[in-house]
Amino acid sequence: MKLPTCCHCEKELKYKDLLKLTFAFRQHLQCSNCHMKQYVTKKSRAKTSLLTFPFLFLFFFLQYLQIPFAVLFPSYIIVAIGVLFLMPFFYSFTNDEEPLW
Numbered sequence: 001m002k003l004p005t006c007c008h009c010e011k012e013l014k015y016k017d018l019l020k021l022t023f024a025f026r027q028h029l030q031c032s033n034c035h036m037k038q039y040v041t042k043k044s045r046a047k048t049s050l051l052t053f054p055f056l057f058l059f060f061f062l063q064y065l066q067i068p069f070a071v072l073f074p075s076y077i078i079v080a081i082g083v084l085f086l087m088p089f090f091y092s093f094t095n096d097e098e099p100l101w
C-alpha cells in the first residue's frame with residue numbers, strides 16, 4: 001500500500017499527518033514540504049466511509065452468533081483501531097475544496 005502524495009509537490013505525505021487528519025475529522029491537510037493546503041477528495045471521503053460498513057456488518061453478525069459481549073467488545077475495539085490506522089492509505093487530495101454533496 002502506498003501513502004497519498006501532495007498534489008503540489010508530489011511528495012509522499014507523512015503517515016503521522018494523515019492519521020491526525022483521520023482523528024480530527026478535518027477535511028484538509030497542510031503539506032509538510034511545500035506548506036500548501038490540500039483537501040480530501042469527494043471520492044476518497046466516500047471510500048473511507050465505505051470502510052466502516054464491513055465493520056458494522058461484522059459487529060451485527062457476531063451479535064447474531066450470540067458471542068458474549070465480553071469477547072465482542074474488545075474485538076470490536078481492535079477492529080475499529082485497525083480500520084482507523086488503515087484509513088491514511090485511502091485518502092487522496094485535491095487543490096480545491098469540493099462540496100460535501
Ligand SMILES: [Zn+2]
Pocket residue numbers: 006007008009010011031032033034035036
Ligand atoms: Zn507539498
